Amino acid sequence: MKYYFAPLEGITGYVYRNAHHKFFPGTDRYYTPFVAPNYTKHFKTKEKRDVAPENNAGVPLVPQVLSNKADETLWAVEELAQLGYEEINLNLGCPMPTVARKKKGSGLLKFTDELDAYLDGVFEGIARRPSDSPPVRISVKTRLGTDSTQEAEELVRIYNRYPISELIVHPRSQEDLYKGTPDRDAFLFVWQNSVNPIVYNGNINCAEDVSEIARVCAEASRADGGAGEKAGKQLECVMAGRGFLSDPSLVRQCQGGELISARELEAFHAELYEKLSETLPGSAVVLSHMKELWYYMGNMFPEGGKCLKEIRRAGNRVQYEAAVRVLLSSCRIVRPGSGF
Numbered sequence: 001m002k003y004y005f006a007p008l009e010g011i012t013g014y015v016y017r018n019a020h021h022k023f024f025p026g027t028d029r030y031y032t033p034f035v036a037p038n039y040t041k042h043f044k045t046k047e048k049r050d051v052a053p054e055n056n057a058g059v060p061l062v063p064q065v066l067s068n069k070a071d072e073t074l075w076a077v078e079e080l081a082q083l084g085y086e087e088i089n090l091n092l093g094c095p096m097p098t099v100a101r102k103k104k105g106s107g108l109l110k111f112t113d114e115l116d117a118y119l120d121g122v123f124e125g126i127a128r129r130p131s132d133s134p135p136v137r138i139s140v141k142t143r144l145g146t147d148s149t150q151e152a153e154e155l156v157r158i159y160n161r162y163p164i165s166e167l168i169v170h171p172r173s174q175e176d177l178y179k180g181t182p183d184r185d186a187f188l189f190v191w192q193n194s195v196n197p198i199v200y201n202g203n204i205n206c207a208e209d210v211s212e213i214a215r216v217c218a219e220a221s222r223a224d225g226g227a228g229e230k231a232g233k234q235l236e237c238v239m240a241g242r243g244f245l246s247d248p249s250l251v252r253q254c255q256g257g258e259l260i261s262a263r264e265l266e267a268f269h270a271e272l273y274e275k276l277s278e279t280l281p282g283s284a285v286v287l288s289h290m291k292e293l294w295y296y297m298g299n300m301f302p303e304g305g306k307c308l309k310e311i312r313r314a315g316n317r318v319q320y321e322a323a324v325r326v327l328l329s330s331c332r333i334v335r336p337g338s339g340f
């Protein structure tokens, strides 16, 4: 099984990715939060910094692009390919209303003619690149509909027309945002009908969740009937976001390794805190970023309610550092439960 770290805008920037890769090696790929080239065809300073090869040395990284215009996407692909990236991921999953309203991310999915035209423009542009251009693959990260995951059937028909290197499927619709559990039946429909390689994404919280989704995929392949390749098809890749953030050692556990120790978490936290303090403008921003991380990492401490509250309330660095020390020295880390 291969493990991909999902992009999480505002959280999994290069500082986080570097620290995670250093302390918990084993993740096969990290995806950047989306960069959004608009009609001006330039990247913002923050986006440039996040994809700069010197800020990502040694980290297996796939940049992600959010757009609904083929020319803007192709511009971004070329810029990123020139930096040495061999795969670019297209975001067709972002559910945020500000994005979806502009027919971007999962907001484009119900406009199937426009989606088809967008992908056609992108893949045609890729096919026409001069033969001496650096090679580049296009993968897609998608939800399964704007209004409902019932849209999956039409979406697969469209995706099957293009040589997508990997189709990363988060089986919720834009309407669902992050509510409820992912729609497993809709995922299995895609699994059974896609001609492109599939990656599962959604609510993977523990090692058993990976085995479970791999098991249902294998079962569905067998049920497809017949012999041959399709019947033996296995799920080879999963992507996780909030599960990996909540417990940064989850990849290791999925690979048969140990749960994170308090000492490891302390070292990981110290690195993040130090590097974020060097790169973010001022203590208030650093503290708010660290508190956002604890929103997820706090899940490792089901008995840590009071200590986590102190972290949330910390008004300055001294209070914050003291609250983290108390949490790490007095609360027990617990293996995560299932997200399904």
Ligand SMILES: Cc1cc2nc3c(=O)[nH]c(=O)nc-3n(C[C@H](O)[C@H](O)[C@H](O)COP(=O)(O)O)c2cc1C
Pocket: 006, 007, 008, 009, 010, 011, 032, 033, 034, 064, 091, 093, 094, 141, 170, 201, 202, 203, 204, 239, 240, 241, 242, 243
């Ligand atoms: C705060 C936040 C930011 C996100 N930013 C992105 C993003 O930039 N690009 C993207 O494709 N998905 C983004 N996602 C979605 C995640 O990559 C992932 O698909 C989703 O959280 C479901 O997977 P999970 O249950 O493993 O977290 C974001 C999710 C959250 C909660």
